Amino acid sequence: MKNKFVKTENVMRMIGALGELERRELVVPGLALIHGHQGYGKTVATHWYAVQSAAVYLRAQGAWTVNWLLMDLAAALGLAPEGISRANFRNVVGELSKRPRVVMLDEADYVVRDRRMLDTVRDLHDATGAGMVLVGMAGCRETVARKSPQFWSRVSQEVEFTPLSREDVQVIGAELAELKLSEELAGKIQRQTEGNFRKAVVLLSQIEIICRTNQTEPSGKVVEMAAKGMKVA
Numbered sequence: 001m002k003n004k005f006v007k008t009e010n011v012m013r014m015i016g017a018l019g020e021l022e023r024r025e026l027v028v029p030g031l032a033l034i035h036g037h038q039g040y041g042k043t044v045a046t047h048w049y050a051v052q053s054a055a056v057y058l059r060a061q062g063a064w065t066v067n068w069l070l071m072d073l074a075a076a077l078g079l080a081p082e083g084i085s086r087a088n089f090r091n092v093v094g095e096l097s098k099r100p101r102v103v104m105l106d107e108a109d110y111v112v113r114d115r116r117m118l119d120t121v122r123d124l125h126d127a128t129g130a131g132m133v134l135v136g137m138a139g140c141r142e143t144v145a146r147k148s149p150q151f152w153s154r155v156s157q158e159v160e161f162t163p164l165s166r167e168d169v170q171v172i173g174a175e176l177a178e179l180k181l182s183e184e185l186a187g188k189i190q191r192q193t194e195g196n197f198r199k200a201v202v203l204l205s206q207i208e209i210i211c212r213t214n215q216t217e218p219s220g221k222v223v224e225m226a227a228k229g230m231k232v233a
Contacts, residue, residue, distance in 0.1 A: 002177070006172050011048075017159045018102070029125075031154040032159075033155050033159075034134070035136050035160055037161075038198075046106060057076075057106065060110040067085040069121075070088035074095075079095055092124060108135050115148060121151070126154075164190060170186045176204065177205065184220075
């Protein structure tokens with residue numbers, strides 16, 4: 001398969017929402033939430049967007065504390081982390097105020113579960129106006145709204161990553177594996193993988209191998225063979 005980024009429907013909605021976040025007037029709140037089940041492509045999409053837009057991408061850790069968050073963010077901004085939370089907060093605010101950019105926090109469920117970390121992200125936004133994007137699992141939305149109404153009231157953009165459509169499967173198959181899939185076959189793959197991006201890529205990779213090895217075109221039988229071999233059915 002090709003090592004290429006594919007713009008699925010989820011990605012296009014994300015691009016639109018984060019573009020609005022970056023273009024917003026300063027009077028418009030700048031917090032955003034991207035959420036969805038695992039395997040739907042959130043990490044790949046948000047990391048790609050961060051590279052394209054020169055945003056700061058940071059992966060939250062299970063052992064994070066408020067100061068650890070601030071230290072990692074300071075380092076990601078090119079600053080020298082300090083041992084005191086107050087100093088790190090001040091330095092991060094200074095940097096984002098001078099050179100505004102979007103900050104994307106992946107695996108944000110680790111942040112959301114701790115009200116103090118969630119409020120620290122809000123405080124950074126309030127102090128700088130910088131866009132802050134939390135990327136988390138399904139259910140993250142409800143947890144944010146429950147734990148910090150103040151944070152939730154500042155969320156101006158929200159994107160839910162949903163299962164791949166049949167058209168998405170066709171695009172992924174064509175761009176990554178050069179497979180020309182009919183609507184019927186794309187629908188079969190979509191059902192076999194339940195629209196899970198990660199599973200779909202694995203299945204399409206196996207289909208590509210079978211077709212290339214046997215010099216044949218994709219068919220229902222090939223899909224079934226690939227699905228059985230990869231245990232995605």
